[in-house]
Amino acid sequence: MSEDRRPDPATEAFVAHRNLLFTVAYEMLGSAADAEDVLQETWMRWADVDLDTVRDQRAYLVRITTRQALNLMRTLGRRKESYVGTWLPEPLLTTPDVADDVELADSVSMAMLLVLETLKPTERAVFVLREVFDLGYDEVADAVGKSAAAVRQIAHRAQAHVAARRPREIVSPAETRAVFGAFQRAVETGDLQGLLDVLAPDVVVLADGGGVKKAMPRPVVGAGKVARLATIGLESVRLQATFEPVEVNGNPALIIRFDGGIDTVVSVRIEGGLVTGLYAVRNPGKMTHVDSAIVVTR
Numbered sequence: 001m002s003e004d005r006r007p008d009p010a011t012e013a014f015v016a017h018r019n020l021l022f023t024v025a026y027e028m029l030g031s032a033a034d035a036e037d038v039l040q041e042t043w044m045r046w047a048d049v050d051l052d053t054v055r056d057q058r059a060y061l062v063r064i065t066t067r068q069a070l071n072l073m074r075t076l077g078r079r080k081e082s083y084v085g086t087w088l089p090e091p092l093l094t095t096p097d098v099a100d101d102v103e104l105a106d107s108v109s110m111a112m113l114l115v116l117e118t119l120k121p122t123e124r125a126v127f128v129l130r131e132v133f134d135l136g137y138d139e140v141a142d143a144v145g146k147s148a149a150a151v152r153q154i155a156h157r158a159q160a161h162v163a164a165r166r167p168r169e170i171v172s173p174a175e176t177r178a179v180f181g182a183f184q185r186a187v188e189t190g191d192l193q194g195l196l197d198v199l200a201p202d203v204v205v206l207a208d209g210g211g212v213k214k215a216m217p218r219p220v221v222g223a224g225k226v227a228r229l230a231t232i233g234l235e236s237v238r239l240q241a242t243f244e245p246v247e248v249n250g251n252p253a254l255i256i257r258f259d260g261g262i263d264t265v266v267s268v269r270i271e272g273g274l275v276t277g278l279y280a281v282r283n284p285g286k287m288t289h290v291d292s293a294i295v296v297t298r
Helices: 009-029 032-046 057-081 096-100 102-107 112-117 122-133 137-144 148-163 174-187 192-198 223-231
Strands: 198-207 239-250 253-260 259-271 274-281
Touching: 009 057, 009 112, 009 122, 032 057, 032 137, 057 096, 057 122, 057 137, 057 253, 096 102, 096 174, 096 239, 102 112, 102 122, 102 259, 112 122, 112 274, 137 148, 137 274, 174 192, 174 223, 174 239, 174 253, 174 274, 192 198, 192 223, 192 239, 198 223, 239 259
Parallel strands: 198 274
Antiparallel strands: 239 253, 253 259, 259 274
């Protein structure tokens, strides 16, 4: 490409940090579609900035993204109140390297995103920027429009809140693959005992149909109930279904397809050598980011 066709400096900076900005917005919102909207707003504001006045382009872009995400979070809170059934984060088909970064995989997991949903918007922003992206208190304060002293208090409160609710342990990739492989084989073959062997006694299933597709209105708890749901519930359609193992939100998952179309994305949480959580997304409006991998980064 000739010199005069190179992107302008603003575009180069935005593209260089785009994956990071998407990850920040997604972890704050739990929705890839909403994160993309935030990035569009971020770009529009960034394009008007005088770059000569910007000392740290990454920090400046993160600040714009955070503020746009906070604005949207307050609107989404009202929208989620009227959501039909259980709300789950929009699943992301992620690249294999995400699972190798244990902390990043944990931060974008379905389990963690649901924990973050229990925080207030500013608490969530502070937690994400401080704990996930390791920004300094001054940088976080600038991004959320608070004093550094206030951010320290918010961070401490958010950390305690998350620690009391987050998954109990982080599992090695090797153990995760082994447990998930056994789970997948049992689901594909309808092996009830095989499922009982791999499910934790208090395993929980959450399903999101968005009022568009049939889904359990409440959590299903207990190995026996979940095993029967996954075997008997699929018995009549198992021969017509395909089960594709993938990585969703940095964790193992199954994409269940009928006639080539995506019917359900089931993300699996594994702890202590057993499956402790299953997150089944059936809402068609949340399937737009599971056909091609999304790059998330810290």
